[in-house]
Amino acid sequence: NAGVTQTPKFRILKIGQSMTLQCTQDMNHNYMYWYRQDPGMGLKLIYYSVGAGITDKGEVPNGYNVSRSTTEDFPLRLELAAPSQTSVYFCASSYGGTGVDTQYFGPGTRLTVL
Amino acid sequence: GNSVTQMEGPVTLSEEAFLTINCTYTATGYPSLFWYVQYPGEGLQLLLKATKADDKGSNKGFEATYRKETTSFHLEKGSVQVSDSAVYFCALSAYPNNAGNMLTFGGGTRLMVKP
Numbered sequence: 001n002a003g004v005t006q007t008p009k010f011r012i013l014k015i016g017q018s019m020t021l022q023c024t025q026d027m028n029h030n031y032m033y034w035y036r037q038d039p040g041m042g043l044k045l046i047y048y049s050v051g052a053g054i055t056d057k058g059e060v061p062n063g064y065n066v067s068r069s070t071t072e073d074f075p076l077r078l079e080l081a082a083p084s085q086t087s088v089y090f091c092a093s094s095y096g097g098t099g100v101d102t103q104y105f106g107p108g109t110r111l112t113v114l
Numbered sequence: 115g116n117s118v119t120q121m122e123g124p125v126t127l128s129e130e131a132f133l134t135i136n137c138t139y140t141a142t143g144y145p146s147l148f149w150y151v152q153y154p155g156e157g158l159q160l161l162l163k164a165t166k167a168d169d170k171g172s173n174k175g176f177e178a179t180y181r182k183e184t185t186s187f188h189l190e191k192g193s194v195q196v197s198d199s200a201v202y203f204c205a206l207s208a209y210p211n212n213a214g215n216m217l218t219f220g221g222g223t224r225l226m227v228k229p
Contacts, residue, residue: 092158096215
C-alpha cells in the first residue's frame with residue numbers, strides 16, 4: 001500500500017517555464033489537496049478536489065491549475081513559473097471532508113525557480 | 115480568520131527529557147485540532163488529534179489536550195528519544211466553516227534530541 005506518491009522529488013525551473021507535479025493515491029479517497037510550504041511557514045492550501053471532475057480554489061491558487069480526471073490522480077500545473085513559486089509542494093488525500101477526517105500526505109516535491 | 119501559532123524552534127533536548135511544544139489557535143466555531151510530524155525527507159504524518167473541547171489525543175507517548183478556555187493544544191511527551199527528532203506542526207480544521215476541509219497550519223517546530 002503506497003499511500004500518496006508524488007513525482008518528481010526535486011526540480012529546478014527557469015522563470016517562465018511550466019511543469020506538472022504529479023500526485024497519485026491508492027486509498028480510494030474522495031478528497032485530494034495541494035499545499036505549499038514556504039520556509040518557516042505552515043502549509044497553505046492551493047487547490048482541492050472533492051471527487052473526480054470537481055476542483056476548487058484554496059487560499060493561494062494564483063499561478064496554478066489542477067484537474068481531476070480519475071479518483072487516483074490529482075496533478076498540479078504551474079504555468080509561467082516565477083521565483084515566488086519556489087517552495088515545497090505537498091499533495092494530500094482524505095476519505096471524507098469533515099473535521100474528523102485525517103489527511104494523508106505525500107513526501108513532497110521541492111521546487112526551485114531561478 | 116483562522117490561525118495557529120506555535121513556538122519557534124529549534125527545540126534541543128537531551129534523551130529522556132520532558133517535551134512541551136506550545137500551540138494556540140484562533141478559529142470560528144468549534145475546530146478540530148491536530149498534531150502532525152514530519153521526519154527528515156518524508157511527508158507529514160498525523161500524530162494525534164482531538165475533535166472537541168477537553169478531549170485528549172495521544173499516540174506513541176505524545177499527548178495533547180484540547181483546551182477551549184485557553185484556545186490551546188500543547189504537545190507533551192514525558193521522555194523523548196533520539197528517534198523523535200522531527201518537525202512538529204499544529205493544525206486546525208474549522209469545519210464546516212472552511213472550504214474543502216482545509217487545514218490551517220502553524221509554522222512548525224523543529225525538535226532535536228541528543229543522545
